[in-house]
Amino acid sequence: MIDLRPLKSQLNNKPVAIVGLARSGLCAYEACKAAGIKTVLWDDNASARSELPTEDLTQVDFSRFSLLCLSPGIPLTHPKPHSAVVQAQKAGCPIVCDIELFHRAHPKIKTIGITGTNGKSTTTALIGHILKTAEIESVIGGNIGDASLGLPQLSDKGIYVFELSSYQLDLCPTFSPDISILINLSPDHLDRHGDMAGYIAAKKKIFRGPGTAIIGIDDKWSQQVYKETANSEREVISVSCLSKADVTVSVNGLLKGFDLKQCKTLQGQHNWQNAAMAYAACTAAGIGADIIIAGFKSFPGLIHRQNIIAVYNGISYINDSKATNDQAAAVALRTYNPIYWIAGGKSKDGGYNDCEKHIHHVRHTFLIGDAQEKMAAWLEKQKAPFTRSGTLDKAVAAAHDMAQKEKLKDAVVLLSPACASFDQFKSFEQRGEIFVDLVKKLAPCPKGACA
Numbered sequence: 001m002i003d004l005r006p007l008k009s010q011l012n013n014k015p016v017a018i019v020g021l022a023r024s025g026l027c028a029y030e031a032c033k034a035a036g037i038k039t040v041l042w043d044d045n046a047s048a049r050s051e052l053p054t055e056d057l058t059q060v061d062f063s064r065f066s067l068l069c070l071s072p073g074i075p076l077t078h079p080k081p082h083s084a085v086v087q088a089q090k091a092g093c094p095i096v097c098d099i100e101l102f103h104r105a106h107p108k109i110k111t112i113g114i115t116g117t118n119g120k121s122t123t124t125a126l127i128g129h130i131l132k133t134a135e136i137e138s139v140i141g142g143n144i145g146d147a148s149l150g151l152p153q154l155s156d157k158g159i160y161v162f163e164l165s166s167y168q169l170d171l172c173p174t175f176s177p178d179i180s181i182l183i184n185l186s187p188d189h190l191d192r193h194g195d196m197a198g199y200i201a202a203k204k205k206i207f208r209g210p211g212t213a214i215i216g217i218d219d220k221w222s223q224q225v226y227k228e229t230a231n232s233e234r235e236v237i238s239v240s241c242l243s244k245a246d247v248t249v250s251v252n253g254l255l256k257g258f259d260l261k262q263c264k265t266l267q268g269q270h271n272w273q274n275a276a277m278a279y280a281a282c283t284a285a286g287i288g289a290d291i292i293i294a295g296f297k298s299f300p301g302l303i304h305r306q307n308i309i310a311v312y313n314g315i316s317y318i319n320d321s322k323a324t325n326d327q328a329a330a331v332a333l334r335t336y337n338p339i340y341w342i343a344g345g346k347s348k349d350g351g352y353n354d355c356e357k358h359i360h361h362v363r364h365t366f367l368i369g370d371a372q373e374k375m376a377a378w379l380e381k382q383k384a385p386f387t388r389s390g391t392l393d394k395a396v397a398a399a400h401d402m403a404q405k406e407k408l409k410d411a412v413v414l415l416s417p418a419c420a421s422f423d424q425f426k427s428f429e430q431r432g433e434i435f436v437d438l439v440k441k442l443a444p445c446p447k448g449a450c451a
Contacts, residue, residue, distance in 0.1 A: 001027075001030065001031055001034060001149065001150060001151075001152070001153065002031055002102055002105065002106070002148065002149045002150075002151060002153055003031075003034075003035065003105065003106075003153045004031045004032060004034070004035035004037060004101060004105045004149070005035045005036070005105075006105045006106065007035065007037065007101060007104050007105040008035055008036060008037050010066075010104060011037065011066035011067070012066060014038075014064065014065055014066035015037070015038035015039055015040050015064070015065055015066065016028075016032055016037055016038070016039050016040075016065065016066055016067050016068075016069055016101075017039070017040050017042070017057055017062065017065040017067070017068045017069065017084070017088070017093075018032075018039050018040070018041050018042070018069045019041075019042050019043070019057055019068065019069070019070050019071065019074060019082065019084045020043055020070060020071025020073065020074045021041060021042075021043040021045075021048040021049070021052065021054075021071075022043075022048070022071055022073065023147050023150075024071050024072065024097065024098045024147040024148070024149070025041075025043070025069070025071045025098075027098060027146075027147040027148070027149040027150040028069050028098045028101060028147075028149050029041060029052075030149075030150075031098075031101070031149040031150075040054075040055050040057065040065070041053065041054045041055070042054050042055060042056060042057035042058070042084065057084045057087070058082075058083035058084055058087070059083065059087065060087060061087070061091060062084075062087050062088040062090070062091035062093040063091040063092075063093065065088075065091075065093050066093075066094075067093065067094050067095075067096055067101075068084060068085070068088040068093050068094070068095045068096070069096055069097065069098060069101060070082070070084070070085065070095055070096070070097060070171055071097070072097055072143075072165060072167035072168045072170075072171060073167065075192065076095065076167075076170050076171065077170075077192075077193070077194065077198070078191060078192055078193060078194045078198070079191060079192075094173060095171060095173075096171055096172065096173060097167075097168050097171035097172065098147055098148050098149045099142060099148045099162060099164070099168055099171075099172055099175055100171060100172045100173065100174065100175050101148075101149065102148045102149060102160075102175075103172070103174065103175035104174070104175075108156070109154070109156065109158065109160065110158070110159045110160070110178050110285075111159070111160045111161075111162060111177040111178050111179070112127060112159060112160070112161045112162070112177055112178065112179040112180075112181070112281055112285065113142075113161075113162045113163075113164045113176070113177030113179070113180050113181065113206055114127070114161070114162070114163050114164065114181045114183070114277070114281075115163075115164045115165070115166070115169065115180075115181065115182055115183070115203050115206050116181070116182055116183030116184045116185065116203075116216070117183075117184055117185055117186045117188045117325070117327060118183065118184060118186070118270065118325070118327050118328045118331070119183045119184065119270060119273060119274045119277075120143065120144070120163045120164075120165075120183065121143075121144045121163060121302055121305065121322060122271065122274045122301075122302055122305055123181065123183060123274040123277050123278055124140050124142075124144050124161055124162070124163040125140065125144065125299075125302055126266075126274060126275065126278040126295070126296075126299055127140070127161050127278045127281055127282060128140035128161050129295050129298070129299050129300075130278060130282045130287065130291070130292055130295030130296075131159060131161065131282070131285070131287070132295075133291055133294055133295040133298065134282075134287045134291045134295075136158075136159060136285075136287070137154050137155060137157055137158040137159070138154070138158060138159040138160070138161060139151050139152060139154065139158070139160060139161070140160075140161040140162070140163070141160070141161075141162060141163075142162035142163045142164055142168065143162075143163040143164060143165045143168060144163040148160075148162065159285065162177065164177075164206060166188075166189055166192070166193065166199055166202040166203055167189070167192065167202075169202050169203060169205045169206055170193075170202045170205070172205060176205065176206055176207065176208040176209050176211070177206065177211065178211045178212065179211060179212045179214070179281050179284050179285060180206040180207050180211060180212065180213050180214065180234070181206075181214045181215075181277050181280075181281055182203060182206065182207075182213075182214070182215045182216060182222060182225060183216045183273065183274070183277055184216045184218065184219050184222055184273070185199075185200060185203065185219055185221035185222045185225070186219060186221070186325075186326075186327045186350075186354075187199070187349065187350040188325050188327075188348060188350070189348070190348075190349040190350070191348075191349060196221070200221055200224075200225065203225070204225055204228070204229075207225075207229050207232060207234055209233060209234075210233040210234060211233075211234050211235075212234060212235050212237065212281075212284045213229050213232070213234040213235065213236045213237065214237045214239060214277055214280045214281055214284070215229060215236065215237070215238055215239065216238075216239045216240070216273055216277065217238050217239065217240050217243075217247070218240055218241055218242050218243075218273070226238060235284075237249065237280050237284070239251075239273065239276045239277055239280060241269050241272055241273050241276070248280070249276050249279060249280050250276075251272045251273070251275065251276040252269075252272070253272060255272065255275055255276055255279060256279065256289060258293050258296070260272050260275055260296065262297065263275075263296050263297060263299065264301075265299050265300060265301030266296060266299065266301075267335075268331065268334075268335055270331045275296060278292070278295075279292055282295075302322065303319070303429075303432065304319055304320070304321040304322040304428060304429060304432040305320060305322045305323075306318055306319075306320045306331075306332055306335065307319045307320070309435075309436050309439055309440075310439050310440065310443045312404075312443035313404060313407065314407065314409070314411070315403045315404060315407070315411050315412065315413060315443075316336075316411075316412045316413070317400075317412070317413045317439045317443055318332070318336070318412050318413070318414045318415065318416075319415055319432045319435055319436055320332045320414060320415055320416035321415055321416075321417065321421070321428045321429070321431045321432030321435060322428055322432070323416040323417060323418060324345075324348070324417065324418075324419060324420050324421065324428055325348050325350070325418060325419075326348075326350055326351065326352050326353065326354045326355055326418050327354050328416075328418070329343065329352075329354075329355050329416040329417065329418035330354035330355045330357065330358055330418075332414055332416040333355055333358035333359070333361050333362065333414075333416065334357075334358045334361070336361060336410070336412045336414060337361040337410065338361060338362070338363040338408050338410070338411050338412075339361050339362045339363060339411070339412055339414050340362075340363055340364055340366070340399040340402055340403045340411065340412070340413045340414065341362045341363075341364070341365045341366065341399075341414050341416065342365075342366045342368065342389075342392070342395045342396065342399055342413070342414065342415045342416070342417070342435075343365055343366070343367060343368070343371075343375060343416065343417050343418050343419070344367045344368040344369040344370075344371045344372050344375055344417055344418075344419055345368065345369040345370065345371055345417045345418075345419030345420055345421050345422075345423055345424065345425075345431070346369065346370050346371065346419055346420040346421065346422045346423040347370060347371035347374050347375075347419055347420075348419060348420060351378070352375070352378055352418060355418055356378075356382060359379075359382050359384050362384060363385075363402075363406070363408065363411070364385050364386065364387065364399070364402055365379055365384060365385070365386040365387070366386070366387050366389045366394075366395035366398050366399050367379075367386055367387065367388050367389055367390075367395070368389055368390060368391055368392055368394075368395050368417075368424070369390075369417075369419060369423045369424055370419075370423040371419045371423075372388055372390065375418075376388060391424070392415075392424070392431065392434060392435060392438065393434075393438055396413070396415075396435065396438040396439060396442060397438075397442060399413045400413060400439075400442045400443060413439075415431075415432070415435045417431070
């Protein structure tokens, strides 16, 4: 747990209001409690309040509080601010998240931060793995793994590697990492930020102040951010998979002479981009190329990102539950052929234009969740066959039956939802875990048959 005692003296003896008692909120409560910082707690969900002393913070005078620590999932601005946010703003009470508390307690400890629409988790995990390979005291967290305040307290020589969502960055009024990465940008979370401009503005906060800025320039939005950041206080490093001209780090399978195709967990252009980002960040952290490449070779990959969980009768079953938007799912559709595709969930704005480019790889789609009818209408326009399965268990069973009957060469049963998970699941991790359990029941794994 992070030691918040250095924060206590900054609060003028006023308690911290904590709204949202899920993962980050509970860690904030425990860290404050351990540091002797008074807290007042609230969650709109009655079950979350059942085992903790709470006070309704939706209609109170926030001048009594030093800070409002808001869980990132609670609306700050759109579609409308939470009532506690409104009350805090009226009182001039700063609104922060747990990562800002971490920074205020330990402003000098070294940090690497990763944001972007896609690839955050893989890049974060890869950087963490390379730091461990280099035997550097480090830990990863934030939007991946443990919440920031639940991480162990490192020494002054340690490095914290944070995956940072746009929600979290919106709630960090002073924190920005020493080494900051923007992988890419495409429309996402527009309901939360109002429009693309609001989404980009949140992401750009990662580059405030001095340090190193590493920016992917393979999309028009990121190119604009690069231009705007070029004259900032930061050393700016550009990364591209598409261009070699005027680029600091370019990669097209080869990265600084190393063939990434040797790495089973870093296949495809999207992973080459992730690897290039990690290379630039770890170089900026003082790690040599030989150690970075050793880290590439030994990187185990992520559980919920194109993870082959079984191979049965020549059919591969792939968990890509982390693909929560159009662009992320399109990466998987581009990679495999033919595909028995399980898609759907809580729909996001922006449609399925990127998936559409690769729909010819899809043999049949099995739809689930709230987005079922929206995706059905889209697939009808593409003249692509689909089944309304409704739930994940029915979709897995139907995809398995069809794939095993047709026995097409190189076929895959792919969970790559192109949607958020919150309609039927607590998280994309839970969705992926349930998929894995369902596959294991339907596709027995004889010796040597499972990946």
